[in-house]
Amino acid sequence: MSDAVVVEGLVKRFGDFTALDGVSLTVAEGTVLGLLGPNGAGKTTVVRILSTLSAPDGGRAEVTGLDVVTQADRVRGVIGLTGQYAAVDEYLTGEENLEMVGRLHRLGKKEARTRAGQLLERFDLTDAARRPAKTYSGGMRRRLDIAASLIARPRVLFLDEPTTGLDPRSRLGMWEFIADLVSDGTTILLTTQYLEEADRLADRMVVIDRGKVIARGTADELKAQVGGERLELTVDSVKGLATAADLLRPLALDTPHRDEQTRRLTLPVTGGAATLAEALRLLEGSGVALLDVGLRRPDLDDVFLTLTGHAAEDAETPAEEPSR
Amino acid sequence: MSALSHTLTDSLVITRRNLIKVKRVPDLIVFATLSPIMFVLLFRYVFGGAIELPDGITYAEFLLPGIFAQTVVFGSTTTGASIAEDLQKGLVDRFRSLPMSRSAVLIGRTVADLGLNAISIVVMALTGLLVGWRINSSVPEAIGGFLILLVFAFAVSWMMALVGLLVRTPEVVNNASFIVIFPLTFVANTFVPLESFPAVLRTFAEWNPVSTVVQAARDLFGNQPDSVPVADAWSLQNPVLYTLIWAVVILAVFVPLAVRAYLRAGSR
Numbered sequence: 167m168s169d170a171v172v173v174e175g176l177v178k179r180f181g182d183f184t185a186l187d188g189v190s191l192t193v194a195e196g197t198v199l200g201l202l203g204p205n206g207a208g209k210t211t212v213v214r215i216l217s218t219l220s221a222p223d224g225g226r227a228e229v230t231g232l233d234v235v236t237q238a239d240r241v242r243g244v245i246g247l248t249g250q251y252a253a254v255d256e257y258l259t260g261e262e263n264l265e266m267v268g269r270l271h272r273l274g275k276k277e278a279r280t281r282a283g284q285l286l287e288r289f290d291l292t293d294a295a296r297r298p299a300k301t302y303s304g305g306m307r308r309r310l311d312i313a314a315s316l317i318a319r320p321r322v323l324f325l326d327e328p329t330t331g332l333d334p335r336s337r338l339g340m341w342e343f344i345a346d347l348v349s350d351g352t353t354i355l356l357t358t359q360y361l362e363e364a365d366r367l368a369d370r371m372v373v374i375d376r377g378k379v380i381a382r383g384t385a386d387e388l389k390a391q392v393g394g395e396r397l398e399l400t401v402d403s404v405k406g407l408a409t410a411a412d413l414l415r416p417l418a419l420d421t422p423h424r425d426e427q428t429r430r431l432t433l434p435v436t437g438g439a440a441t442l443a444e445a446l447r448l449l450e451g452s453g454v455a456l457l458d459v460g461l462r463r464p465d466l467d468d469v470f471l472t473l474t475g476h477a478a479e480d481a482e483t484p485a486e487e488p489s490r
Numbered sequence: 491m492s493a494l495s496h497t498l499t500d501s502l503v504i505t506r507r508n509l510i511k512v513k514r515v516p517d518l519i520v521f522a523t524l525s526p527i528m529f530v531l532l533f534r535y536v537f538g539g540a541i542e543l544p545d546g547i548t549y550a551e552f553l554l555p556g557i558f559a560q561t562v563v564f565g566s567t568t569t570g571a572s573i574a575e576d577l578q579k580g581l582v583d584r585f586r587s588l589p590m591s592r593s594a595v596l597i598g599r600t601v602a603d604l605g606l607n608a609i610s611i612v613v614m615a616l617t618g619l620l621v622g623w624r625i626n627s628s629v630p631e632a633i634g635g636f637l638i639l640l641v642f643a644f645a646v647s648w649m650m651a652l653v654g655l656l657v658r659t660p661e662v663v664n665n666a667s668f669i670v671i672f673p674l675t676f677v678a679n680t681f682v683p684l685e686s687f688p689a690v691l692r693t694f695a696e697w698n699p700v701s702t703v704v705q706a707a708r709d710l711f712g713n714q715p716d717s718v719p720v721a722d723a724w725s726l727q728n729p730v731l732y733t734l735i736w737a738v739v740i741l742a743v744f745v746p747l748a749v750r751a752y753l754r755a756g757s758r
Contacts, residue, residue, distance in 0.1 A: 217587045242589040253580035257511040269503045270590040272496075298514055314584070 177224030200368030246315030305336030504598025550622035555707035556680035562643035570654030626712030635710030705729035
């Protein structure tokens with residue numbers, strides 16, 4: 167299987183700020199790559215370079231064998247882009263939006279209209295086709311935006327945080343639409359802050375933080391890197407947090423993570439329910455008041471804690487692409 | 491298809507898109523034409539009596555070419571705000587990721603705004619006829635009068651396009667252009683004869699291209715009777731030529747700058 171996207175040693179600077187510091191990745195044709203990372207990690211910058219919106223300061227990137235800098239115009243002909251903000255013209259109807267993008271993709275009038283009709287139907291927008299996009303809900307706008315990026319049957323699709331800001335129901339719907347695209351053979355590079363989303367949609371994942379790749383692999387490989395289960399307890403006081411950490415230390419595979427603000431203790435463990443019972447026994451009579459306790463599977467936060475030592479939402483977050 | 495015909499078709503698609511907005515938000519056109527009507531009536535009836543003019547010309551005839559020029563120049567500022575809005579909403583990113591012509595978004599924008607300006611002029615001309623303005627020249631000359639106003643406005647649109655791409659916030663574009671455009675249209679022969687200006691302002695006003703657009707329109711509409719002398723400055727003696735030079739220079743400088751800024755613009 168050949169690679170539809172090849173990125174090698176990509177560097178991008180904005181003044182003194184290095185947004186990308188040598189990022190390399192590949193996406194095999196017909197597969198989905200999840201590009202994960204906290205806000206400001208550089209995900210959007212990678213997408214902007216691949217979609218020819220921004221020029222790299224170092225390294226190179228190819229889409230279907232075409233260089234994004236020297237063959238930018240041909241790259242634009244084979245890609246579809248859905249950015250973080252639904253880029254639809256709110257004064258045009260759904261149908262007009264799609265026809266406009268189709269015409270700008272150099273489809274004939276008739277073909278643009280036919281494609282628009284098909285996509286409106288596929289994305290459940292037929293009833294709203296003749297209404298200005300202004301009247302659409304957030305989920306509908308996102309769908310229209312994705313439909314617009316599909317109008318010329320792109321070989322490679324870039325989805326930049328396609329579900330950020332959507333309510334849970336719209337998010338599930340969006341996942342189904344994306345899964346459909348994959349089964350059609352479209353190559354997709356998807357950025358997300360949610361491990362669950364990548365888990366559900368992506369064949370492989372690349373995790374970046376502060377402009378560098380810090381992990382890559384399948385969801386299972388990443389989780390294996392992070393470790394297995396977590397025992398998570400919330401207690402009523404900071405003092406209780408310290409006591410609980412000391413008492414439970416023998417159960418933990420690694421140093422427990424203490425968060426004093428939320429008074430939450432997280433320990434990597436094995437042994438499932440038996441370990442949970444053991445933990446409760448150890449805490450009995452210690453005077454530590456438990457507000458919540460449970461076992462859970464690792465999520466993106468754990469990936470970050472383990473790989474970078476800081477939680478995803480703690481990451482210093484310079485603007486994804488500072489304005490000049 | 492050649493690159494030129496690509497640019498033309500893409501520009502048409504974008505122009506159409508911009509005009510659909512006007513159709514969907516009729517308030518835009520209502521207010522774009524109400525304010526010039528208001529200006530015509532205000533100046534004609536409130537200031538008209540107080541402004542001293544040489545014999546042989548009525549204030550309505552003196553005023554209307556000035557109002558035309560002021561309105562189309564202000565009308566051009568919408569170019570900047572609209573482009574800033576497209577940037578903000580991520581539409582410029584979408585367009586730039588398409589295999590479309592690199593200048594079509596800006597051409598489509600400035601051409602659509604030229605269309606809006608043409609509508610404004612028609613409304614103002616009709617209002618003007620009601621309050622005593624007359625065209626005292628031939629049809630070709632009158633057409634020339636309308637054309638020079640629109641050509642100058644089109645050039646200003648490209649300046650505003652660059653401002654919109656650099657400033658990136660529609661409200662700020664509006665305020666910033668107001669600060670520049672307001673003095674330019676008032677320190678001119680738009681509403682009062684230049685003779686009343688202090689010397690320094692007067693020199694500025696004589697070479698201000700807004701003055702020469704107004705003067706060119708007055709000449710072409712026959713609103714400048716021979717009995718009323720025009721200032722000696724070369725700019726006002728050759729207002730059509732001087733205005734066209736400005737328009738060409740503005741376009742030669744700002745079209746490439748605006749296209750360059752468009753190609754480098756990122757969202758937010």
